[in-house]
Amino acid sequence: MPKWTLTTEFTFDSAHYIKDYNGPCGRLHGHTYRVQIEATSSQLHASEYCPHPVMVADFRSLRWAKRDVTQGGLDHGVLNEVLPEKYETTAEMIAQYIYEETKKRVPEDVTLKVRVSETPNSWVEYEDE
Ligand SMILES: [Zn+2]
Numbered sequence: 001m002p003k004w005t006l007t008t009e010f011t012f013d014s015a016h017y018i019k020d021y022n023g024p025c026g027r028l029h030g031h032t033y034r035v036q037i038e039a040t041s042s043q044l045h046a047s048e049y050c051p052h053p054v055m056v057a058d059f060r061s062l063r064w065a066k067r068d069v070t071q072g073g074l075d076h077g078v079l080n081e082v083l084p085e086k087y088e089t090t091a092e093m094i095a096q097y098i099y100e101e102t103k104k105r106v107p108e109d110v111t112l113k114v115r116v117s118e119t120p121n122s123w124v125e126y127e128d129e
Helices: 091-103
Strands: 004-016 029-041 111-119 122-126
Touching (some): 091 111
Antiparallel strands (some): 029 111
16 A cells, blocks of 8 residues: 655744643743654545645644644743643643644544654654554
């Protein structure tokens, strides 16, 4: 079976704190979050912006989180105020949130992996099989 894997990377700048964390992470501070989204499919699709079935998923649908917080993204927001309450703002749960929100924006058969990094040397990856 054919298979395409598309990867896109972007950053956004936001503030957060970890609730009840005993240490510096418990105080409001910021990160340049780096996000990689891997989208895999065995067929190509049209998109909201292109009527022809020529892509796994539209980059514009995958990169929504890069937009300003006032435009529905996560950039320049306080993540504790932006994410629904069930998500703590650890990289693990930010990855899960981005995964779930991105899943709503891509064709149903597209498989996603979302990686989030807060610092240059650590990444977390989330997928749901
Ligand atoms: Zn932090």
